[in-house]
Amino acid sequence: MNRVLVLGGGQLGLMMAEAAARLGLVVDRYDPERALLLPGTSDLAVPISWEECQERYPVITVEREAFPETGFSAELAQSDRCVARGALQVIPDRFTQKTMLDKLGIPTAPWVMLDQAEDLPRAVADFGGVVVKARSGGYDGRGTWIVGEGGDLSAVPAVELAGKAIVEQKIPFRRELSIVGARSITGETLFYPLTRNWHVDGILRLSLAPANACSDLQAPAEIMLKCIMEELDYAGVMAVEFFEVDGQLMVNEIAPRVHNSGHWTHEGADWSQFDLHVHALAGVPLHALNVHGSSAMVNLIGTPFENAWLQHPGVVHWYGKSVRPGRKVGHANLAASSLDDLRQGLDAWADVLPEGYQQVLDSERALG
Known part of the structure; x- marks a missing residue:
């Protein structure tokens, strides 16, 4: 199997195509x-x-969760060749996603449907602090409203969200972690170590890998991700974001694709998550992963490219997108032998990291 079609024309599909080219395989993007x-890594678009498609691509994958409900991309996403078909039917809707987690017995924040506006104050009475999430379409902090215990509910458009949102209990987590792993078309699985993530205003700004003090959490994380992939009959790379609460993991979100928190693998492991995704779909054996010391991924958010970055420690990955506030336009990866050495490198990126990143490093170091 040497040809794969990825649904989506963004940077994640482009990075899949780059990984495939090194293996003598072809990933085209629709x-x-x-x-x-978009054939391979080309920007010359052609009709098809x-x-x-049926003749050329035995496997179809995705780089995002949502597609138009009708049209060619919808047909491709629903095709029996799409290895993410089951995931696309469940994951993009937070109601069906949470229902699946409950069915599988996988820990997640207590939740209820927001069927009518009156459900919100009732949920606050039951849960205390809450997080209201649109059932679909929300990402990077969009479509999410956080209300602390005793907080003002007027900022939540509950009437507009009725039937279109869920309400979760606000979880007092110790830290946010994620795991990225893959399942091949033959059912073989492989996982990266847990990663520490730091979000600001709902947008991932910094990932550190491997996360410290996770020897007791790695196996449960792998079991949960494997269970989800098997339930959805999924092939390729998938990511799960967790809250760490009292030494246990609680699922926050699932991404049926390569994931921002796995970008550190470009320089931090023998095989990047994009290599692993292509391997899993092409039938290449999923070899053991060698991780190179400590790694960091810095998201570049809403900022023009700076030539000075090329003199900073690490490697810059630029997406070639137009720049606008809050938009992920690139990332930088740093690898070092230890967190202490990594901190020195990250200080060079202080101008693109929000205030507080040093405290994240300190807290992660204290767990080591």
Whole structure:
């Protein structure tokens, strides 16, 4: 199997295509917004028919969760060749995602549906602090409203969200962790170590890997991710974000694709998450992963490219997107032998990291 079609025309698909090229494989990208094909890493878009797709691509994967409900991309996403088909039917809707987790017995924040506006004060009475999440479409802090215990509910558009949102109990977590792993088309699995993530205003700003003091958490994280992938009959890379609460893991979100918190693997491991995704879909054996010391990933958010970055420690990955506030336009990866050495490198990136990143490093170091 040497050809894969990825639904989506963004940077994640492009990085899959780059990984495939090193293996002598081909990953082409279908851009749903333009209804055009982007062959390999090319930006020269061409038309393609359903018949050509059927003839050319034995496997279809995705770089995002949501696609138009009708049209060519919807047909491809629902095709029996799409290895994410089951995941796309469950994961994008937080109601069906949480229902699946409850069915599997996987810990997640207590929750209720927001069927009508009156459900919100009732949930606050039961849970205390709450997080209101749109059932679909929310990401990077969008579609999310956090209300602390005794907080003001007027900022939540509960009437507009009725039937379109869930309400979760606000969890007082110790830290946010994630695991990225893969399941092959033959059912073989492989996992990266748990990663420490730091979000600001709902947007991931810094990942540190491997997360410290996770020897007791790695196996439960792998079991949960494997269980989810098997339930959805999923092939490729998937990520799960967790809250760490009293030494236990609680699932926060699931991403049925390569994930921002796995970008550190570009420089931090023998095989990046993009290599692993392509391996899993092409039938290449999933070899053991060698991780290179301590790694950090710094998200570059809403900022123009700076030539000075090329003199900073680490490697810059730039996406070639137009710059706007809150948009992920690139990331930088740093690798070092220890967290102490990593901190010195990260200080060079202080101008693009929000205040507080040093405290994150200190708290992670204290766990070591």
